[in-house]
Amino acid sequence: MGLYRVVAVVSLKKGLKDPEAETIQKDLVLRHGYSAVKEVRVGKQLTFLVEAESPEEAISYVKEMCDKLMIYNPVIHELYVTLHA
Amino acid sequence: MGLYRVVAVVSLKKGLKDPEAETIQKDLVLRHGYSAVKEVRVGKQLTFLVEAESPEEAISYVKEMCDKLMIYNPVIHELYVTLHA
Amino acid sequence: MPLNREEVEEIRSILGREPTIEELAMFEAQWSEHCSYKSSRRLLKLLPTTGRSVLIGPGRDAPAVEVFPGIAVVFKIESHNHPSAVDPYNGAATGIGGIVRDILTLGAKPIALLDMLYLGDPRDGRARWLVKGIVRGISDYGNRIGVPTVAGDAWFDSSFNTQPLVNVACVGIARTEELVRCRPASGDLILVIGNPTGRDGLLGSSFASKPLSDNPSEDIGAVQVADPLMEKMLIDSIAELVQRKLVKFIKDLGGGGLTTAVAEVAADFELGAELRLDELHLRTELTPLEILVSESQERMMIVISREKLEDVAAVLKKYDVPGSVVGFFDRSGRIRAYYKNGLVADVPARELAKPRDIKRSSKPPVELVKLLNPVGDLPEVPVSEALDSLLSSPNVASKRWIYEQYDHEVGVRTVLKPGFGDAAVLRLDDSRGIAVKGDANPRYTAIDPFNGAANSVAECYRNLVAVGSTPVAFVDEPNAGNPEKPEHFWYFEMIVKGIAWMASELGVPVVGGKVSFYNEDYRGRQVKPTATIVGVGAVEDVSKVKTMDLKYEGSAILVVGHTYPELGGSEYLARVHGIEAGGVPAPRPSSELRNASYVAKLIDRGVALSVHDVGLGGLAVAIAEMAILGGVGVELYLERVPCRGCSRLDEVLFSETQGRYVVEVRLEEVGGALEVASASGVTAAVIARTTGSKFFTARWGSTTVFEKGLDYLRELYEDGLRKYMV
Amino acid sequence: MPKIAILKFPGTNCDEDVLRSLKEVDSGVKAEIVWHKDFRVGGGWDAVIVPGGFSYGDWLRAGAIAARSRAMRELAEATTRGVPVLGICNGFQILVEAGLLKGAFLPNESGRFICRWVRLRIDNPKGPWLSLTRSGDELHMPVAHGEGRYYIEERDYESVVSSSPILRYLPSDNPNGSSYNIAGIGTEDGYVLGLMPHPERAVNSLLAPRGFKPGGEVIFKSVLHSLKPGW
Ligand SMILES: Nc1ncnc2c1ncn2[C@@H]1O[C@H](COP(=O)(O)OP(=O)(O)O)[C@@H](O)[C@H]1O
Ligand SMILES: [Mg+2]
Secondary structure (H helix, E strand, C coil), X not given: CEEEEEEEEEEECCCCCCHHHHHHHHHHHHHHCCCCXXXXXXXXXXXXXXEXXXXXXXXXXXXXXXXXXXXXXXXCEEEEEEECC | CEEEEEEEEEEECCCCCCHHHHHHHHHHHHCXXXXXXXXXXEEEEEEEEEEEXXXXXXXXXXXXXXXXXXXXXXXXXXXXXXXXX | CCCCHHHHHHHHHHHCCCCCHHHHHHHHHHCXXXXXXXXXXXXXXXXXXXXXXXXXXXXECCCEXXXXXXXXXXXXXXXXXXXXXXXXXXXXXXXXXXHXXXXXXCCCEEEEEXXXXXXXXXXXXXXXXXXXXXXXXXXXXXXXXXXCEEEEEEEECHHHCCCCEEEEEEEEEEEHHHCCCCCCCCCCEEEEEECCECCCCCCHHHHCCCCCCCCHHHHHHHCCCCCHHHHHHHHHHHHHHHHCCCCCEEEECCXXXXXXXXXXXHHHCCCEEEEEHHHCCECCCCCHHHHHHCCCCCEEEEEECHHHHHHHHHHHHHCCCCEEEEEXXXXXXXXXXXXXXXXXXXXXXXXHXXXXXXXXXXXXXXXXXXXXXXXXXXXXXXXXXXXXXXXXXXXXXXXXXXXXXXCCCCCCCEXXXXXXXXXXXXXXXXXXXXXXXXXXXXHHHHHCHHHXXXXXXXXXXXXXXXXXXXXXXXXXXXXXXXXXXXXXXXXXXXXXXXHHHHHHHXXXXXXXXXXXXXXXXXXXCECCCEEEEEEEEEECCHHHCCCCCCCCCCCEEEEECCECCCXXXXXXXXXXXXXXXXXXXXXXXXXXXXXXXXXHHHHHCXXXXXXXXXXXCHHHHHHHHHHHHHCCEEEEEHHHCCECCCCCHHHHHHXXXXXXXXXXXXXXXXXXXXXXXXXXXXXXXXXXXXXXXXXXXXXXXXXXXXXXXXXXXXXXXXXHHHHHHC | CCEEEEEECCCECCHHHHHHHHHHHCCCCEEEEEEHHHCCHHHCCCEEEECCXXXXXXXXXXXXXXXCCHHHHHHHHHHHCCCCEXXXXXXXXHHHHCCCCCCEEECCCCCCCEEEEXXXXXXXXCCHHHCCCCCCCEEEEEEEXXXXXXXXXXXXXXXXXXXXXXXXXXXXXXXXXXXHHEEEEECCCCCEEEECCCHHHCCCHHHCCCCCCCCCHHHHHHHHHHHCCCC
């Protein structure tokens, strides 16, 4: 058994208006002149410390949990699960 | 010039109470029996699509931006900036 | 502020030996300015604290007044200036948390919050970041705990760019006989309930008792993350504990943490206490010292008799509120703290809780004299443009951007909502209610702290009167600089004296408050010293409450009170001429009283259709606001304004003479209204009439001074603050 | 008299308001605040109201944690037995998160919490909560939410638009940018209804600001009327 840090990122599907990202982008580009920024996206990152036999198992454990517990809402969200670097 | 996807993660400094993470762990994860999860942490993930000369430049550009814009508060948050995998 | 050498010496002599590090930490927390009032107590004694309605005056966590027979209002004010300067979101949020817990200590139900914010220039990046964080912090916390934020005050001034003032107040109600007022007795158990204790907020109150360090990120220990969900569970569980009469005494674990809570109760009731520090529920492992002084948020101390323990535990379990029995009171008069069977502290409660007063020297700063000099000849400016500039000043403009972020309706009590009148009104039962409002004018107090503070009291009084309530009591919060600097301490002294004087003259007690010192920026410059006053008024019939929006076309507009050429310290001078000086408007308590009772009569007899007090920006701004909000046009005849000594148009329009009101009255009632005025020696005159034209027009005789469309003015008023916040 | 449960979660904060307002509408009403741990399908409830607030702090997402709770499983069971359920604000969010109503919630388009009075119009009034209203009626009440932008996919919308009760903000009044100006929506039979605005804050004209009428009263009157035996 080992401990693995698994990261789940929940972000809005493309096409859905994301006020937070828009505000940041507006502020960045308009007010501060950071015009090299072409796009901003905001997501929520959940990091789970999981006890598992293997990294693969840890990941699939978290994936299953995210589905079952609806950590994300598939109607509006994308979920992306990886092992912590 | 190239386009780089840079990810900035803002999370509460270690040692600070994280009520959101604690509630998720206690009232969602553990209540539904996912007891292999030993710890939950929550952060905000910002992804910037940046035009830059090099990946290094893109990263340092984003770092500077996050400081200037006070996207996070160094008093309570830690910021972690990487290139998108 | 760490203990100084004399204080350590005094601790040695109190104990008769070398203190342990735990004991030193306890003294440091308890003797901090924030907890001990060592610099301020002498002066605070000047405040009038008694009156027929006062049930509990200063001394407890919160005072209580009886607004109607059998109905008590518990209310209190608090500052969270320093935490908000380094972490605006959590700083402001935990300020709300703290003030709500003060109200819970008497077993009252919190029904309203107020936030009085003195903020930086919204054009400044850091100031704006602070503003947004502070408002969001209050919004997220207040909204989540289900207590409506119904009123407040907001002021923008570059003096607050790095050190804002965040003053918050909470109002609670209870039946008088149900207030929790028992005495804890020897043998009673001490429980700490709520959040597990952590290292966060370690020595926060000594942090609030010193200037900000120039590297704010070093103050991590003093930063606390707000947990509104736990606060809500505390509110709910305490309500049940109180309702089932399971607790004898409740105290907030605030500044100074466990040490202060236990020491103050022991000292007040001539008890001692034995504590088992290892029994406390913790978030991380802590040393006994840390346990004693941690200021982790969302914790309360409750005192119960032993036989109630099982019932109490069941209630806590129902709400999933963690708790632990950390000790009991005894007759020893000493606080003895054990950790894993070792005695780590043994100090006399009384000496710990009540350090000796410090007499601070006080001296008016020399530059002040210049400020008070009369302002020389002002260049003539077009008054029409001046009005635009005033209406769009963030200080005057609509605060909608702020109060719309607050749930001001939860509780189904908010009869008069923010933005509609001079104070908020909450209904209690079917017909009765209370009015609440908080006020300050940092510019007045910075120029002339005595008169400025007196004017804050008077303004709060007027705001309560204008909506149709009878002022019952105030709480106050002087925000001053470093008490060790005589030039800073002088402001504090003058503020307290000004408050005490005006409150006494008005016959309204100041039943409690809080003191905030060390409001300096990192260069040691005092921010504008500010006297914040929060008042509560009684409303007999909430259906008679008055808003300030004009109601009908064809009614008369009355001004109550004389206008004097008092432009000193005014918004007009600052905004239009860039001058922050001059003698501030004179406080005139006897005309305040006379005019207030006249306005109250007009409201009571149903003669007044709408009422607004004259404040920042003077008469022109007051009338413009009424017209904008009501969407009703006005024709103002300036030559009819009762003035004394005014020689210029801008004086008539923008003077901030105190004690004035604008009242809309039905045409056919004017005669009667004026008769009552002259019978009671009140100056009142019809100065305008409402029209169907959607214009605000001002004339002097046959000349038109200005004529402005209401939509145009509304845009200025609505956008003045909002435009900076997008 | 029918028995109404007001379901309370940690962080629910409009439970007492709903109770007070129900009593204002009908002083004889039998309504009770029920702590989530004590809520059972078999409790003999004739209707259930899930009030507003911030259940479990609204952490993760508004309503998400409460939606997975045991009490909500009981409630879902109750709906299959035809017990009328009303979700107000956070209650609506919980019902949607629990899958009892279609759609999803997003943060307000302004990015800020908003508290203000709005005007709504009713389409396809059906079921016990709207029994005394007619199509096209205008109702006024306040909203107070930060994550109130109701979102529904187009095909789902097509499937409900002509059959289910829908409350819409007047287009000039949409406070959050919701799809199709939706403020509230019900199941096809209208037995389960959710809405973001707070009817309990609008049962008394004393609390309505100038220009608004208290539009929440009719919702409570409707359910009391509908629950009368013989309806
Ligand atoms: N910080 C704030 N929070 C909530 N409401 C506020 C705040 N600042 C101002 N308000 C509200 O905006 C309205 C106007 O406030 P203010 O300009 O201070 O009035 P006045 O000049 O009568 O004292 C009032 O309803 C007040 O309660
Ligand atoms: Mg006023």
